[in-house]
Each structure stands twice: as structure tokens, then as C-alpha cells.
Amino acid sequence: xxxxxxxxxxxxxxxxxxxxxxxxxxxxxxxxxxxxxxxxxxxxxxxxxxxxxxxxxxxxxxxxxxxxxxxxxxxxxxxxxxxxxxxxxxxxxxxxxxxxxxxxxxxxxxxxxxxxxxxxxxxxxxxxxxxxxxxxxxxxxxxxxxxxxxxxxxxxxxxxxxxxxxxxxxxxxxxxxxxxxxxxxxxxxxxxxxxxxxxxxxxxxxxxxxxxxxxxxxxxxxxxxxxxxxxxxxxxxxxxxxxxxxxxxxxxxxxxxxxxxxxxxxxxxxxxxxxxxxxxxxxxxxxxxxxxxxxxxxxxxxxxxxxxxxxxxxxxxxxxxxxxxxxxxxxxxxxxxxxxxxxxxxxxxxxxxxxxxxxxxxxxxxxxxxxxxxxxxxxxxxxxxxxxxxxxxxxxxxxxxxxxx
Amino acid sequence: xxxxxxxxxxxxxxxxxxxxxxxxxxxxxxxxxxxxxxxxxxxxxxxxxxxxxxxxxxxxxxxxxxxxxxxxxxxxxxxxxxxxxxxxxxxxxxxxxxxxxxxxxxxxx
Numbered sequence: 001x002x003x004x005x006x007x008x009x010x011x012x013x014x015x016x017x018x019x020x021x022x023x024x025x026x027x028x029x030x031x032x033x034x035x036x037x038x039x040x041x042x043x044x045x046x047x048x049x050x051x052x053x054x055x056x057x058x059x060x061x062x063x064x065x066x067x068x069x070x071x072x073x074x075x076x077x078x079x080x081x082x083x084x085x086x087x088x089x090x091x092x093x094x095x096x097x098x099x100x101x102x103x104x105x106x107x108x109x110x111x112x113x114x115x116x117x118x119x120x121x122x123x124x125x126x127x128x129x130x131x132x133x134x135x136x137x138x139x140x141x142x143x144x145x146x147x148x149x150x151x152x153x154x155x156x157x158x159x160x161x162x163x164x165x166x167x168x169x170x171x172x173x174x175x176x177x178x179x180x181x182x183x184x185x186x187x188x189x190x191x192x193x194x195x196x197x198x199x200x201x202x203x204x205x206x207x208x209x210x211x212x213x214x215x216x217x218x219x220x221x222x223x224x225x226x227x228x229x230x231x232x233x234x235x236x237x238x239x240x241x242x243x244x245x246x247x248x249x250x251x252x253x254x255x256x257x258x259x260x261x262x263x264x265x266x267x268x269x270x271x272x273x274x275x276x277x278x279x280x281x282x283x284x285x286x287x288x289x290x291x292x293x294x295x296x297x298x299x300x301x302x303x304x305x306x307x308x309x310x311x312x313x314x315x316x317x318x319x320x321x322x323x324x325x326x327x328x329x330x331x332x333x334x335x336x337x338x339x340x341x342x343x344x345x346x347x348x349x350x351x352x353x354x355x356x357x358x359x360x361x362x363x364x365x366x367x368x369x370x371x372x373x374x375x376x377x378x379x380x381x382x383x384x385x386x387x388x389x390x391x392x393x394x395x396x397x398x399x400x401x402x403x404x405x
Numbered sequence: 406x407x408x409x410x411x412x413x414x415x416x417x418x419x420x421x422x423x424x425x426x427x428x429x430x431x432x433x434x435x436x437x438x439x440x441x442x443x444x445x446x447x448x449x450x451x452x453x454x455x456x457x458x459x460x461x462x463x464x465x466x467x468x469x470x471x472x473x474x475x476x477x478x479x480x481x482x483x484x485x486x487x488x489x490x491x492x493x494x495x496x497x498x499x500x501x502x503x504x505x506x507x508x509x510x511x512x513x514x
Contacts, residue, residue: 194506195504266452340456340478361505
């Protein structure tokens, strides 16, 4: 028996005994008290990916990300010096939202309530009828409240902790280094989808890091593209402290669907002009499997970068709104199409991704609704659901660390 | 709607020539499966001619008749899962498409 054949029959959970094997309690998915702890210990302390630098390509361009989980809204803006900064989107006069739309462009940040104006670096530069204040406004102390902001490979992260315990680089660690050099910024065509989903944020994260549901949940759509059992189809699983990584092979016997075939034949599904032969950073298809289909990079707490064939990547983020509600966002990036056939191929891939996601989201809501029934109190987890175990463990560790502070 | 000469017969599907994903998707989920199947059956065999024809143009500067044909092609991509996966207009047991919002696309004609 060859190594690869032996490999396929090792259950993945046996390689990570430290994750435990017992069924997990439903408590973290339903408890308002637990959610309150997560808000502070996880979302209040970790680096969170809010947009890409391509969302604010030029000085004066801004992007707003509402963070209901932290009762704030973050304004990302590129300064005249080219630096991307983050601020609470809160006017320091009477607390109005400074930027009202999700994105825009300006020479200065002007609050429309009383007209206070801030420079692109957040400094307060204009107070209308300043003489009308009996105490002079201390402009130096009334700039927009800065939020720790940093970028990695064009992804903009913020940290709402006033004193982050780790730099972004430390937070991402070796996990992210493996992906450095991937041509994210060249894949500039961008479809974006959003939906409010009535489930706990971890139920939704789990739906996209679960290899076990594929064959049943996606039986009409994606299932044929994969091998079925995670033992057989997963090429690699790695844990990087809080983050996790899965590389999966596809089904070599898969016959493309008729319209997928059109996209393959005419549409430049791959982008060889962007990807030279040695394009893959070490973190992409790390086993260099010839049957490689996808890598799922799960950034704690709530972001995915999923890589498929060269020329594409998907970013998913999941933003809690309440213990049983969250905002789903999918951004699907590809190389800009050079011709109509490529445009068609991109539409096809985007639509199939979208419809597969619709298969997941309805189930997430069913699950959450049933968690209130009292008819189930724990989940037995399959080897394909190892990442759900890891997510729970890391959240728990964050909460414990917070309680020790 | 006017389509390029060799695709005139597809002008009867003018209702599918829609410029945005949201409109094409709404058309799909509000159509009967027979209508979707008829559109798919007429379009799919022509795609091997349509795509090379369209690709002669710069994707950002397409003449109006070619643009309408591209919109029909994009509607084919939209209905493909309805025909090839679900055999019904919507995702089987899926999340309500109308609750799933598409935001504007960048870098796309």
C-alpha cells in the first residue's frame, strides 16, 4: 500500500487529539451571557478584517464598516500621504455619523449635523461659528477617535482594543506568511453579496468550514466536484494558534455541468497571464496535490479567504448582530475580464457560488431556530467538523484570558 | 431590442436582456420553470457562436446590440443552476434570494 493510500484512511480527528472528542454543548450558540463575553473578549480584542485597500484606492476615498457587535461604526480613509487610517465614525461634537454612506470620496471629512470638519488624518480642522462656544473648543483633543488599523496583503484590519496586545503581524503569524505573494490586488473584479441571517455567528462560520455537510447539503450543486468523505478528499489540515487551514482535493472524475463547460472552453476561467507557472505561494495547495480543488483559510474570528483555481478568491466575513443574528458578506474576486466570454465565465462562477451559499444559509437558520426547542443539548462532531471544535476552543480561550485580565 | 444579425431569432427573449445580476436573478425566480427551460434550450446551443462573436469587441466598449446579447448570455449563466441543478427556478430549500442582496460590482461592464 502506498503512502497516499494509507493516508486516506487516517481519520483527521486522531491527528489532533488536543481538540477533544466529546459532543459539544449548544450553550455557546444560544446563550446571551456567552455572547456578551464574546463581544468583549473576541471582537473587542482581535484584529478584524473590514475591507481591502482597493476599497479606498485614492487619497480622500473612504469606506465605512458598521460593527454592531461593538456598538460602533469604523471609518477607513486614505490620507493625502497615502496612509490608510481607521477612526470611529463618530463626530466628536454631538456624536453624529461623520460618513453616512458605505463609501465615498472627499477632501475632508465633514459631519453634516453642525458642519464640523476633520482632515483625512482625523484632526479637527473646522468648527463653524467657533466663537459661539463659551469654552474654546480644544481642537487638538477633539479629533476623530483613532482605531488601530493595519494592512496585510491589501486586506485592511482594525483592532478596537485601545491598546492591542498584538500587532497585526503577530496576530496573523505564520498562517498569513504562507499566503504572502498571492496576487490578490490583481484580481480586481468584484461581486459582493450580503444577507442578514438569523443564526449565531459561529453556526454560520461552521457552515463554511464543514467538510461533512457537502455530500448531503450540496447534493444538487457542489457535491460531485468533491470526493465525499473528508478522510479521502482533505489533503491537509493545519491549525495556526487561532486560525485554521484546510486544503481539499476535488473529484478527478467530475464531469463539468454543461454551462460550466462553456465557461471553461470560452471564458478564460484560469488567468495564466496573472499566474506564472510558479505562482503558488507555499501556503496555497501546500501538498502540491495534482487533484487540488480549494483551500479554505479561516482567519479568527470571522473571516475566510477561499482560494480555488488560479484567478479567483472569495472572502467571506460574518458579523454578529445579536446572539442569534449575523450579517453575512461574500466578496468574490477575479481578474477583470478581457472579453465578453470571460465576463460570462465570471458571471457563471459567481452565480454558482451564490446559489451554493443560499443552500447553506437556510439550513443555518433552521439550526438556530431548533436550538431553542429544548430537543437537543449537544452536537456530536464528525472528523469533517473538526474546525467547529477548534473555533469553540479558541473563543473559550479568549474569554478565559479576558477574565484573567 | 435589436440583436446582431445572426442572432435575430433570439430577440423574442428580450425580457431576459437585463443589465444587472439583481434584475436577472429576479427574472429567474419570478419565471415559471417552462419559461426558463425554453430560454435555456434556445440559448445554450448558440453559446459556442455567441461567445466568440461577443469577444471580438472590447468588453468595455460594446455596441448596443452586442451588449444586449451579452445580457442574454449573462441570463443564461443566471438560469443555469435552475436547469442543471434544481429543476426549479429557486434553490431547493434555499435561503430567500430576495433577502440576499447584490451590491454593485466593480471592474465589470
